[in-house]
Amino acid sequence: MNKIPVGVLGASGYAGRELCQLILRHPALQLAFATANEQRGATVRIAGRDVTYVAADDAPLGSAELVFSALPHGASKEWVARAREAGARVVDLSSDLRPGSGCDGITYGLTELARGSVTNAALVSNPGCYATSVLLALAPLAQQDLLAPGGTIVVNASSGVTGAGNSPRRELLFGEVAEDYRAYGVGNVHRHLKEMNATLAGWGADADLVFTPHLLPVARGILATIVAPLRAPLGDALALWRRAFGHEPFVEVSDIAPTLRDVAYRNVARISAVPLAGLRSPSLLVTCAIDNLLKGAAGQALQNANLMLGLDEAAGLPA
C-alpha cells in the first residue's frame, strides 16, 4: 500500500518530535519532511530511523497531502497559509487560529466534539493542551446546561515541563525544576483562557472561569482539577460523562480520580467526577488527566489528521 506523505513544520520541539515519532510508526503515513531551522542539516534518531531536519524554506510543502505545523505561536500562521497555498491540508498546533484568536470560522479540532467538521476540513486548529483537558472535562456540563448560571468555575491545572518547550531557559533547568512546584500566570491572565472561555461561551455556558496553571517536576502530563458549581445536584455524576464519552476510544471515564501515570504515553483523556461534600450549593469536583504531548498536542493532531485523510481515526495512536 502506498503511504500518504505528510510533513511536519517545527519538528525539533517536543510536540514536533512526538509527531514525527507517531508518523514514523503509523501504518498508512510517511514522513515527507521535518523542518527545524536552527538544527537544519542535523540528523536525529526517532523511532529507530534517522531523520534529517531541513529549513522551513526548503520544505517541499506541496509534496505532502497534509502538513502539521508545530511552529511557535505567532510564527505558525504564515506557514499555515503557505502550506494551504501549496495545496496541503493543515493541522495547526499553535494557538494562532484557535477560538478567541480573532480568526473566525476555522474548525477547532477538539476531536470528540467536532468529528463531523474535522472530517471535512482542509484546515484544523488543534486545541491547546490545557484547553483539551479542561474542555473535555466540562463539555457534558456545559452542553447540557447543568452549570450554575453566573457561577465561578475554578480550574487548577498542572503540567509537565515539556509543555513549556525545549528552548534553554534557566527556570526550566533540572536544578531548578526538580523538587519544585509553582503556580504561574497567576491572577487569571494565562493566554489560553481566551480559547477556553470562547469555547465554553459557544456551548452556551454562562460562567466565570478561574484558571491557574502550575509547573510540575515531571516531563509529561497534565492534570486538571475543576470545581464546577451546578444548577442543581446530579444524581449519578459519572453517568453524565459515561453517556457523553462511553463509546469513545480515546476518552476514559473512571470511578477513581485519574493520575498522570494512567495516561502517560497514551492518546487518552481520562475523566472522573464526584460531588463535593459539605457545601451550601451543589458542586462537582471534576478531574481530567492527559498526556500533554499526545492527547494534548501531537496525538490529537494525528487523530484529526486521520479523519481528514479518510483513515481509521485510531490508526497509529496508542490507546
Place this chain on the structure above:
Amino acid sequence: MNKIPVGVLGASGYAGRELCQLILRHPALQLAFATANEQRGATVRIAGRDVTYVAADDAPLGSAELVFSALPHGASKEWVARAREAGARVVDLSSDLRPGSGCDGITYGLTELARGSVTNAALVSNPGCYATSVLLALAPLAQQDLLAPGGTIVVNASSGVTGAGNSPRRELLFGEVAEDYRAYGVGNVHRHLKEMNATLAGWGADADLVFTPHLLPVARGILATIVAPLRAPLGDALALWRRAFGHEPFVEVSDIAPTLRDVAYRNVARISAVPLAGLRSPSLLVTCAIDNLLKGAAGQALQNANLMLGLDEAAGLPA
C-alpha cells in the same frame, strides 16, 4: 551552658527524624531520647551523630522537660497523657488534639497567631502541614472579615510524599510516584478539613471550604493555591499580608507567587496574593508555600517549644 533535655516519641518517621536533627543542631537543647518501636535498638546517623532508638515503653519520659510526639494519629493521644503525667510539657504533632478533634481547650500552635497562649501552655497541639499553609494564607482575610459571606473558598494543595509517611505502601514507591501527580481525598472529605473549618469558624469566617489535596513527585514541600471570594475588592492586596506578617521572622510576603524551592529546608511560610481578573465578583488568588517537614511539622513544633521553654523563638530554626 546546660542544655535542656527534650525527647521525641515516634522518631523514625519523617517528621520525627527532622525533629531529632533540629534538636541535635540546637544551641540550647539536647536529645534525651528518641523512640521507634519497630526499630528499637537500631542506631542511625543524624546530623553527624549516632542516635539509638528505644521503645516508647523504655523512654524516660520524666527526664525530658519537653516531649515532642510525632506518633501516628490515634496512637499519640495516650502518650501525650503519659508524658504529661511524667511532668513533661508536650508538643503533639498528631491530629489527635487539634481543633475539630473533639478535644476542647487545647492550645493550637499556629505560632504566629497564638504566640501568647503557646508561651504559657504545657500542652500544644501542632497544626497539620496542609492546615498551616492554608490558615496562614487565609488568616488576614478571615480575621478582618474580608471574605464574601457565604462564599466558597477553593483550595488546591499539593504535597511532597514525605507528608504521607515512610511506611511501605505500593502507591508510594518511586516507580509509582515519579512522573505522576494525583488528587486524593476528592469530594471534600479529607480528614484535615475539620481542623481548617473549625479554625476559620473560630475566626468568624462564614464561608464554605473546598479542599483538594494532591500528591507531588517531590520529597518535601506544600503549595496551597487558594481562590478566595471577597466582600469587596481590595486596593493593594499584598498590603494586608504585609501588615499581618511583615515583622515575622518565619513568614515571608512576596510579590511573586512562591514555589517549593523558595522554602525548602527552611522554617518559613511564603505567601503571595493577587486579584483575579475577569470575574463578576471580586476574588483573590492567594498562594502559600511551606516545607511540610519544617514549618508544616517539626519546625513549627520547635518554634512552639522554644516559646514554651523561654528560649529565643528562632533558636535552632533555619530561616
Place this chain on the structure above:
Amino acid sequence: MNKIPVGVLGASGYAGRELCQLILRHPALQLAFATANEQRGATVRIAGRDVTYVAADDAPLGSAELVFSALPHGASKEWVARAREAGARVVDLSSDLRPGSGCDGITYGLTELARGSVTNAALVSNPGCYATSVLLALAPLAQQDLLAPGGTIVVNASSGVTGAGNSPRRELLFGEVAEDYRAYGVGNVHRHLKEMNATLAGWGADADLVFTPHLLPVARGILATIVAPLRAPLGDALALWRRAFGHEPFVEVSDIAPTLRDVAYRNVARISAVPLAGLRSPSLLVTCAIDNLLKGAAGQALQNANLMLGLDEAAGLPA
C-alpha cells in the same frame, strides 16, 4: 486473521505488565490469560483494555501456544514445567534457568546472538536486564578474542527502580529514592554475575569481571559503563560493533555515548565504545543503554517469542 493466544504468568509486576501491554498491542497475538495471585479478580487498564487477573492455579495453560513466565526467581521454575506439560512453548523471564543456574542445555535467549536456537526452541530462558546490557556490549570483544587474557573487566551499571520490582519496601519509597543514588551488591557478589561469567566463559573469554550495580532515581533504564582491557589496541573501535550489529533492528551503534533517554520505551540496545587515553595498557570504554523493561525483559522476551512462533521478529516491538 486469527491471533495466536499467549499467556502471562506473573502479570502484575513491572515486567509482566509491560508484557501484557506489548501483547495487547501486537498485530498477531492475543492475551489468553494474565495471572496475579495476590490481585486475582482485580481488573486493570492496560493499553486501553480492561484486563482481569486470574490466579495462576486457574490459568488455562493449555489454551496458550506460548506462555511467558514473569514470576519471581525461585517460583518460576515449577510453573515453566507446568506450562510445558500443558503443551505450551515457554519464555521464562526469571533467572531460574539461566546460564550458571545449574540447569544445562536450555536456550539462553540473547536474541541477536542466539537467533537460530531460539527459533527452534520450545523453552527459552530470557536474559536478565543487567546481563543483556553487559553481554551485548562485550560480545564482539569476547567472541573475537580481543580481550586481554587474564585481565579485569570493570562494569558499573545503573538501573531504574522498576528493576527492583513493585513489592512495597521502605528503601524503594519515592521519599527514599528521589535525589538518591547508591551502589548495592558491592564486593562482586551480585547474584547475576554467574549468568554473565558463564556466558563470557562460553565465548572463550579469559577475564575477571567486577560488576557493581547501582540504583538510579529513574523509573526505567539501565546504563552499563565498562572498562575492557584489550590484548592490543584497536584501530577503529566502533567498527567492531558496527560489523557485529550494523544490520540488527534492535541494536544501535553510536558515535556518542548512549543515554537512558535514547532507549526509553524502545526495545533497543544502544552501544558506543572509545579508547581510554593515558593508560599504559590498551583499554576501551564501552557503554550500553537499554530500557530494562523492554530490551532488558519484556521486549526481548517478545522478540524471542516472535521467533519461536514463526512471526516477524520485530512484530509489536517499538524500535
Place this chain on the structure above:
Amino acid sequence: MNKIPVGVLGASGYAGRELCQLILRHPALQLAFATANEQRGATVRIAGRDVTYVAADDAPLGSAELVFSALPHGASKEWVARAREAGARVVDLSSDLRPGSGCDGITYGLTELARGSVTNAALVSNPGCYATSVLLALAPLAQQDLLAPGGTIVVNASSGVTGAGNSPRRELLFGEVAEDYRAYGVGNVHRHLKEMNATLAGWGADADLVFTPHLLPVARGILATIVAPLRAPLGDALALWRRAFGHEPFVEVSDIAPTLRDVAYRNVARISAVPLAGLRSPSLLVTCAIDNLLKGAAGQALQNANLMLGLDEAAGLPA
C-alpha cells in the same frame, strides 16, 4: 562580637549561592559583598535575608578579610590576584590554581590532608568536587603505598546537575535530564583528571587512573565507585580508613556503601570499602559520597576559610 567580613565573587552560581547561605548563617562571619555581573542590582532571598548582587568591578575587595572566588574556570585567576592585591586572603573554588594547572606552590585545600598548610596560607585552591570524593577515598591507600604498582584504578563517578552550573543549556533542561542518566567526558579526557593524577603522584602512587563522570537526575550529590587494585590483600579493609579518618568531624567511615541521601546538605564525605570477591588479584571496591555543593565546593571552602581565619574549623558547617 564583631563578625569578620568576607566576600563572594561569582555569587549567583550554585556554589556561590551556597557560600552566601553558609556565610549568612555563620556565627562569626558577615557577608561583605556578593558579586554577579549579569544579575548586578538584583536582590535575592538567601537564608531569610535579602542579598543584592553587585558587579565584580564594584566589589570592595579590600573590605573583606577573606574572599571566596566562585567565578568560572579561566575567569577566576585574575580576580584572585586582585583580591590578594587588595589585601584579602583568598579561597579559590575554580580549577585555575589546582594541581596540574601549571601554577605551582599553591596550597591545595583538601582540608583533612592539608590542615597545617591551609591554616597558614593566604591563598588556598579549593579541590574540585569529583577530586574531593576520589582523593579522600584513595588517600589512605596511596599514602601508605598499598596500591598495586602499575595497576589501573577505575573510577566511575556520578554527579547531580548542580555540578554543571546554572547557565541555560538545552541538555540541562528538566525535560532532558529527568529519567535520564549518561556518561560524559568518556575516554579518560575529563579536565579534572590532571588534578587527581597530580595529587596521587604527589602521594607517591604509581597507578593509572580511569575516570568516567556521569550526570545524574538529582540536584546535588556525588557518588564515586572505585575499583582499586592492591599490592596485597588487606585484612580489615575499613580499618585503614578508620585509622586515617576516625577522628575527623567531616569524614565518616561506614560499614555500608554510602548513598547520596546520607550526605545531602551535609559537609561530610562518607566512605566505605569492601574486598572484591572472585578475582585473581586482590582489589577493593571503595565508595565515597559527598554533597557536591558542600564538601565538594562551598562547605570545604568554608572549612578552609575557618582555619585560615583562626576560627573553629567546624563553625557554620552542617555535620
